[in-house]
Amino acid sequence: MTQFINFLFLALGLGAVYALLAIPLSVVFSTTGVIDVAVGVYATVAGLTAASVGLPLGLVAGAGAGMACAGVVGGLYLLIGSRPKADVILLILVGLLVLLIGTSVGQAVFGVDPRSLGGLRSAFTPGQLIIPHFVLAAAAVTAVMLLAVLALLHKTRIGEEMRAVASNPQAAGLCGINVRRYQFAAFVAGGLLASAAGILLGVSRSVAYNSSLVLTLLGFGALIVLGIRGPARAVAGGLAIALIEVLSVGYLPAGIATAMPLVFILVVLASGRFDIHASSRP
């Protein structure tokens, strides 16, 4: 039982990280209709940069690098999406290309060895329980980020305009809202959240140049398992995916354990209940 509860804490920490990848996917998808396959690249770049620079300054450097990547890629998506013949497939291909380029550049700049940030390796041990400090940090960061995003979207003028862009870009444009600026902002803000995910991973485990794809897929899984209905669901989805991962690694044979989150994502996709239809386009 104690072991199970320890697993739950671990899942909370990991789930918080996955949620930080799912929130940007959610915000970007609702404002632009793009599933940003490159989101894992921002996290990886941020994590690697932070680990290379070192702790106090690395946080800023990592976040900056991640947001810069997100800005460049977001600009690319918007540029291509505005072409008359652009379709969903083309945008997915562009995302995959960015993933390929990001992995290659990451390997050239940071080398093949995984990097990690020291700092939060210790744990609370009340009784027989083990609560890593990282779990508390991750949960706190994600909670603050989620609240900030929700407050921004629902309590401010900017959020109101952003939601207008999400629900109907053409009408929003006619009302004098600068649609492109908001779509671009969604990418950059998403880059910040993804950077936080990358840095947290660097603190708790390690990040390598080829982590991008797995991070994207786990974030995507978190986004869809409970349906694409905004940031709060994405966070719950992240926790669900992490729970499956932790429990299967804990209790299933090693041959299939690490594949279980992906099996779960595939099953959810195949059920067709949460099919993704691009509602609005950049």
Next chain:
Amino acid sequence: MTYIRPYAAPLVVAVALVFLTILPLSATQADTSLTIGTNALLALSLGLAFGQGGIFSGAQAAFGAVGGYATAIATTTWSLSPFVGLVLAIVLAAAVSWALARLIVRLSPLALALATIVFSQMLTILINQNVGLTGGYIGIAGIPRIPGIGATYRAQILVWAIVLLVSIGYVHLRDSIQGQALRTIRHDATLAQSLGINVTARLSALFALSGGIAGLAGWVYAHSRLFLSPQSLPLGLSIILLMMVVVGGRTTVLGPVVGAVLFTLLQDWLPGQQLQNALFGLIVLIVMLAFPAGIVATDWRAVVRQAARHRRPSATELNTPTAKVTT
């Protein structure tokens, strides 16, 4: 002429095959030809699924890996003949892709694309983790050669012969009544359904065929490289195969083959080990955006005409008194 025209693509492949057979290739050239041929076969299988059925597959190299591992395990662990391995490779890869297609083929393009990528990653993890069966990260070495097809030189002839056969089959399928049905599905699945076409069954069958051909490519790979690891046919290759098909021309037969030739040569020529994929990605991005229909399907005469119209008259032309304004 009207009888030959549909077979233009197989004809080009046949001419290439003749040249590859009679030219005295060096060992390096034969090796490059083998890589191109294997990639062309994989790209052709993807072109079939993507161009004819509109199924975006990010798992084509993974189906190749299924075929490759099937034959590798059969011939090394169980000491079976490579020809038994051939049957296993095709059947297993076709079965896996059919099962996957049954599950996901009716999803929206975005969900379908991501589902295939998730599947591919899942397979990579399973290959890595089941060390007893697949050798894990280390892979399987000592895969036997195909009897009668010894060195690289013969293997590259074999793979191009297979590419030729597959491209002939592709043309037949495209121009048959089945091809018509697939075209209808591609344009409007609901309309196709209303005409009595079983969309899921047709697309799954097409995807199984495509997966089977990929499995065949995996078989050739395993028995010509004699070594197979999770890094042999990785997800990155699936992405590059997609680029080959899109840049070459996704609706054409020759497009994937042309894409495979260009991309493999480009990868050989580009400098830099680690940054290679980055340079490569940038070039592909630019070409893909400039010619969205693909190199083979682009109307080059129209492009040239367009370019000529936009070209400004040069200074000498303007200053020459004899220059006349023509319309």
